[in-house]
Amino acid sequence: MIQDAPRSDTTRFDKPYSHRDVEERWYRHWLDRGYFAADGQSTNPKRFSIVIPPPNITGSLHLGHALNNTLQDILVRWKRMQEYNTLWLPGTDHAGIATQNVVERQLKSEGSHREALGREKFIQRIWRWREESGRTIITQLKRLGASCDWNRERFTLDEGLSVAVREVFVRLHQEGLIYRGERLINWCPRCETALSDIEVEHEEIKGTMYYIKYPLADDPDQFLTVATTRPETMLGDTAVAVHPEDPRYNKLIGKKVLLPLTSRTIPVVGDPILVDREFGTGAVKITPGHDFNDEKAGQRHRLGTISLFDHRGRMDPPALSEREAKVLPQLTEQLGYKPVQEARKLIVQWLEQKGCLIKVEDHRHTIGKCYRCKTVVEPYRSPQWFVKVNDPKNSLAAPAIDAVRDGRIRLIPESWKNNYFGWLENIQDWCISRQIWWGHQIPAWYCKRCDENVFKITGTITVIGINAKPIVQIDAPQKCERCGSTDLIQDPDVLDTWFSSALWPFSTLGWPKKTRELEIFYPTSALVTSFDILFFWVARMIMMGLHFMKDVPFRDVYIHALVRDAEGQKMSKSKGNVIDPLAIMEKYGTDALRFTLASMASPGRDIKLSEERIEGYRNFANKIWNAARFLLMNCPSNAKTYLGNPLPDPATLSLADRWILSRLQRVVASVNHQLDDYRFDGASRELYQFLWHEFCDWYLELIKPTLYGTDAAAAKRTRTVAIHVFETVLRLLHPFMPFITEELYQMITPVEGSITVAPFPMENTAWMNEAVEQECESFQRVVEGIREMRGVHGIPFSKKLSVVVRVANPVVEHYLENNRPMITALAGLSALEIGPHVRQPVNAFTGPIIFPGGHAGEVFIPLPDAIYRAKEITKKEKRLKELTAQLALEEKKLSNPDFAAKAPPEILENTKLRRQELRLEHETLSAALQRLREMSGGTA
């Protein structure tokens, strides 16, 4: 049910802004009114769409999410206000391994495990968890103000998305781009599943290099020494390689060596690819079952493969036995089911005992770890499903490269292109099967009768041999097409979560159905994401989008940085330096957090976030709030009466009014341009500067005399302008600070509705006025000159001054004369004399003022105190020195004939003008300094 718009209680318009009740109140209102809903039937040609990078259901909001979604929300709110048909499609990702890990931990704490439950019950259990806890992050995104179309929220395991996944799988399989293969893959022994190459994190560690003696079979007194960091895998060696051109060893090629601790002999082979003569001993053991390079070498030399470990990374007794590795029986007994680390210790002990360990050295090298659980991964030979990414006849990668190369997709910042190309050009086939239960089960079935002999069942693990013939189709087949048996079994593996995320831009819009949404919103307009998933996600979406939609999934990819702590450290739970965005929002307000993130989102640079920074923008929110208070307090008949009407004729407006309207246009133009360029930082800086330092610091001060004055009509005109400008800025600021802007908008606008759907300001050059800005700047310089004098000498504002301003140029004189009341009020004057030939007061200090256009002026301030005088002399001498240096620089430029000849005329003019200004200031200042020295009678 739609409720009335919440009312802001203006009687409780407290001095400091309090975000607490405001945020929740307005967010609920926006949802109630359905402002975030995209129009799925619209014919509006202006459309803007973004799909959210789906957060994990296991996640809770961290600053990376906060940044990512703030930026998306800024774009989306901006476009929505520009009357685009705007869709921001939200959702979550089932995060196969991570989610399964969470629930497995729960089971463990209950003394159970997934095998005890069985697949079906276990999955039910995860769904239950998902209903209870898996929506946390969605709630938190709402808290951040995300204006997603929540009615279209998707989940990668939704029925619709699952259909898309099966459709893609089957079609790629038909095209030969998905296949089963048995080879080494990265295996996490803790998660007990395969991982793709990029799910392995590489880390350099201080390890150990072991040098092991391999005696010749013919002549056990001679031996080869091999170096290895993984002695435990030596039991699976099937050869030793040397470089064919290495004179030390090449005569041994073709001979055999006795593999220590076993009863096997293995050949010595020559391999120029594997062996680097310079490294280690120049002799390398080949273990095709446990090393990717050795696997390739093994293929080159047609060597056998021995897999020593089981699926949990433990020594597998059958593999060690007489059948395969032929390990000494006593050692076999000791090694059975020992994990890698323990096995290594045993092997080293045994080698030492047998006199085969020559030496041990420290050695830095990299190891791979599971990106989910940080366990050391094992290369593990097993049958898996792969996507063939770079098939020369039907490549997925090549079109993805082209799309970026020819600009159909823009990466912002562009510097990511090289990374992107580099990765796609060297891409390997993508292992997509995972040996877990939570996810999209692979749509492949096997006939138990035909494939009976290829099933290998170890405990609860069913491994389907590589020779099995899968029936791949979208829905379960009724019977085996070969033998007619109905005894079928579905492939137990599930797909990599990223496989389903790769389809996200179109699966969420209804694909494979041909929906109106796809027509309207695909390709999406922009993708906002962090660089760390450029390969995981972005590249794969581009490949899948191009392959299945025949069009790019998005036009622009805005790649933002990581959020770090104030010291530049990556935030992590273990370091304890995590800033919780929810705590920040609670303390400083969501708007402050959002504005901070936006203002720090400079392309290509990580964000070092500190609380002081956020506090600063909380203060900004307060400043806005108090500007509103001021305006409302000075609008006796309520602000709303001023907004319905058009602006008064410029001719009737005060200088201040025309000035702020002119400045406003500059900001409007700039914010739009900056957002066009994804310069969130530039746009927020612009807004901050204008609102605080121009609107509040100058304009509101300038209009006070009018508001408090006796000319009611003038006051009314000024109120109209002030409210107009303020309301415009609120709309400009809304995408950045949605809550406070809505709260204030509702207070001042007579229109029923919401700022979320109010028009975004567009540049209106009619209000830009150079002359007005010059006039305003002229008297501002006088005010600043006097304020500086006050500041330097510590003269309080309460002490009124009598000031004389000498100005030769009649136009400038006119400007100042026009604004006499402003100068008097803002500089705190008791008297003000302006003119070309004004009398110079006795005992007055003076300061040069250079007006716009290079006109000279001077202010005289009576300060008959010797202490002031000494200070003044020091200060002026310093300034004079600066001026002399700068002037010399400009003179040098201008005296260079090449400069006049080659510099563009505009620069030449500017330089001349600058020289003129410097000369004038120098002249005035020198004279003033001279007078000061005379006044002080040589004592200073």
Added chain:
RNA sequence: GGGCGGAUAGCUCAGCAGGCAGAGCAUCCCGCUUACACCGGGAAGGUCAGGCGUUCAAAUCGCCUUCCGCCUACCA
């Protein structure tokens, strides 16, 4: 080993289609001027990492060096 990014005020960062070095925070001084002390006014603070070049002109463009990040690679 390759690749990318960064080095500008005490701190965090803009500025880099060459043309006067900027902001915010922090510091110091003054100020209860009736929107705001989550404030106002002012000041101080810089070898633009270093070097060489291109140019009338370089923080900005090119090359080299140093130091910090990150990505990537099979050196056993």
